[in-house]
Amino acid sequence: MVTRVLNSTSFSRRMAVTLILLLALISAVSVLLLTRKSLKLPPGPAPVPVLGNLHQLGPLPHRTLRDLARLHGPVMQLWLGKAPAVVLSSPEAAWEMLRVHDLDCCTRPVSPGPKRLTYDLKNVAFAPYGAYWREIRKLLVVELVSARRVKAVWCAREQQVEKLISTLGCAGAKPVALDEHILSLSDGIIGTVAFGNIYGSDKFTQNKNFQHALDEATDVLSGSSAEDFLPKAVGRFIDHITGVVAQRERIFKHLDAFFDMVIEQHLDPNRAKSENSGDDLVDVLISHWKEHRGTLKFTRNHVKAIIFDTFIAGIDTSSITIMWAMSELIRSPRVLNKVQTEIRAVVDGKDRVRPEDMSKLKYLRMVVKETLRLHPPAPLLVPRETMRHIQISGYDIPAKTRIYVNAWAIGRDQASWPEHPEEFNPERFEENEIDFKGEHLQLLPFGTGRRICPGMSMGIATVEFTLANMLCCFQWALPEGMVVEDVSMEEEGKLNFHRKTPLVLVPIILCKRRNH
Secondary structure: OOHHHHHHHHHHHHHHHHHHHHHHHHHHHHHHHHHHHHHHOOOOOOOOOOOOHHHHHOOOHHHHHHHHHHHHHOEEEEEEOOEEEEEEHHHHHHHHHHHHHEEEEEEEOOOOHHHHHOOOOOOOOOOOOOHHHOOOOOOOHHHHHHHHHHHHHHHHHHHHHHHHHHHHHHHOOEEEEEHHHHHHHHHHHHHHHHHHHHHHHHHHHHHHHHHHHHHHHHHHOOOHHHHHHOOOHHHHHHHHHHHHHHHHHEEEEEEEHHHHHHHHHHOOOOOOOOOOOOOOOHHHHHHHHHHHHOOOOOHHHHHHHHHHHHHHHHHHHHHHHHHHHHHHHHHHHHHHHHHHHHHHHOOOOOOOOOHHHHHHHHHHHOOOOOHHHOOOHHHHHEEEEOOEEEEOEEEEEEOOEEEEHHHHHHOOOOOOOOOOOOOOOOHHHHHOOOOOOOOOOOOOOOOOOHHOOOOOHHHHHHHHHHHHHHHHEEEOOOOOOOOOHOOOEEEEEOOOEOOOOEEEEEEOOOOOOOOO
């Protein structure tokens, strides 16, 4: 009898606790719904169950979202499955978020793909905002822009550009698919800066799958995971049965093994050393790890994460911009002739463009600006997430909302670029000081504020120096039978958007070969 009473009492207590929890849950949901009703949320297309608005994005979301913004406004709410998101498509709205509310939304949404590939968010690009991110970004920036690093980068840049010019010169005025050559150049520059002269060693050249793994990693970083958009348990199950998790692990293990090989080569006391040995990025990172510099508890995985960051951020963006610039130039003979005339006048009989010549090439800089306006490498900047409630253009944006900035739409905004915004016309920069360094709201290919791309200056220098020498040393023509209208400008990609088809051009050598 006593036992029955105790059990009855215990049951009653459990029931009471369950009812209290249920009422608390109902109250919380009601408060949430009432709160959301009282907010002035941005307009947007109606979501469907489970998917939200995912089905509306299509293969080129920057274009689709621009079209949707024309219907719903430059501050537009979407539901990416369960995840609330806001897309900003006007310069004013983007500037208000990136600069006015920079501190309120300068973190990143956590996604399983980037989290795994960056060793639990130990890199700069995807790390959440906080003390760790500030210190690791400071370390990377100092190493990228230090006098030693700038010198090392210029040496690597000149070597790789010389190699490119030599390779193209051997084509014998025959059609060449530029894409692989330009990608190899960017890879060579970043690889030499990060890994030093051993990047050209046999072990590196034999690892031909590294670039392929990086390409696959870019797809993973784009956030194409069901767990991002569906309830965690459901999304994780779908990612397992569809092979997303297996693919992620395969890519991670491939890159991890490669980075381990790099670190072991740098740790080898018998490693062959050149004049510049010890000046590469991996050496600096290893010294932080081994000597416990700074306040960070630096580990081997930190070294790997930052190497990964350097490659992902450095290779694709530079090569994509060079390819779009060459595509636009070959379709605009007037601009091509004008920029080549400027370059050759500055070179004045020399066989190459030298680093000291670059500051004089003002029209070339306009060409690069115009390319970035029309073809930002990441059309939708890497997403941010609000850390607290903010307002943009009078609309309420709750905490934990993903923010996407459509840099592609901003670059073609009619109000900012009233003179034929869809046309390639570098002269539009003659009458203004608009630049891409994050100080002008009309042009934000690298973002602005705390999360602006730290490698921007390095990447732009590579783009300008490569283009200058390609345009100095060769006259460029289309293959026989082609006209400018035949040059495809179709895009493809996920995080970064490049040309869909190879760009095939004929390089006709003009300059004298240098004797080595």
